[in-house]
Amino acid sequence: GEEVAQTPKHLVRGEGQKAKLYCAPIKGHSYVFWYQQVLKNEFKFLISFQNENVFDETGMPKERFSAKCLPNSPCSLEIQATKLEDSAVYFCASSQSHPQHVVAYEQYFGPGTRLTVT
Amino acid sequence: GDSVTQMEGPVTLSEEAFLTINCTYTATGYPSLFWYVQYPGEGLQLLLKATKADDKGSNKGFEATYRKETTSFHLEKGSVQVSDSAVYFCALPNQAGTALIFGKGTTLSVSS
Numbered sequence A: 001g002e003e004v005a006q007t008p009k010h011l012v013r014g015e016g017q018k019a020k021l022y023c024a025p026i027k028g029h030s031y032v033f034w035y036q037q038v039l040k041n042e043f044k045f046l047i048s049f050q051n052e053n054v055f056d057e058t059g060m061p062k063e064r065f066s067a068k069c070l071p072n073s074p075c076s077l078e079i080q081a082t083k084l085e086d087s088a089v090y091f092c093a094s095s096q097s098h099p100q101h102v103v104a105y106e107q108y109f110g111p112g113t114r115l116t117v118t
Numbered sequence B: 001g002d003s004v005t006q007m008e009g010p011v012t013l014s015e016e017a018f019l020t021i022n023c024t025y026t027a028t029g030y031p032s033l034f035w036y037v038q039y040p041g042e043g044l045q046l047l048l049k050a051t052k053a054d055d056k057g058s059n060k061g062f063e064a065t066y067r068k069e070t071t072s073f074h075l076e077k078g079s080v081q082v083s084d085s086a087v088y089f090c091a092l093p094n095q096a097g098t099a100l101i102f103g104k105g106t107t108l109s110v111s112s
Helices: none
Strands: A005-007 A010-013 A019-024 A031-037 A043-050 A053-056 A065-068 A075-079 A088-095 A113-117 B003-006 B011-014 B019-021 B023-026 B033-038 B044-050 B056-059 B062-065 B075-077 B086-093 B100-102 B106-111
Touching (some): A010 A019, A019 A088, A019 A113, A043 A065, A043 A075, A043 B100, B003 B086, B003 B100, B019 B106, B023 B033, B033 B062
Parallel strands (some): A010 A113, B011 B106
Antiparallel strands (some): A005 A019, A019 A075, A031 A043, A031 A088, A065 A075, A088 A113, B003 B023, B019 B075, B033 B044, B033 B086, B044 B056, B056 B062, B062 B075, B086 B100
């Protein structure tokens, strides 16, 4: 599609429950990025993919967070055993490939999934 | 490491006032620089970009010039509208080129 799609729009989970978020990148875009936006607008990078391969996962809290981008499926971000501090808006973005410096191409963002952990 | 510093605001202006939102950066080399805008309840939209020193990005009346001497990329608009009320983020790629680093965002509120 022409836009990055994210589902669900809102997700409420009790502490300790699992949360799974989905992202469909723009068709033809090879790179997918996940960001977490917490209070006061701060964006934290979580993970990026080049097609189905992890490109950079240095931002991921590895104990409870995992992500995948499989062929012909939406990408997913899963949080096992959610904690209160996981409450945030999670944004997915996609961009075209670039031979040298992928982030020189602009990233197109989805509308986000608001996760509330109670 | 690479970083972005922008004025946090909030910035409150009357319609037709002049806008400046300051952004300075620390980076290795000369990365592309971006301004993104987030309207209430929405995701980020690219507002403008500059890919090399002295480039001027412009869109919807907004402008920003990539100044390597002062490591700055200040956002300006000559006459703001109520519809410009949003949060504005300055950004640059991380050193590895694998993600964007965002400033903390500047909230702009324009009243009629």
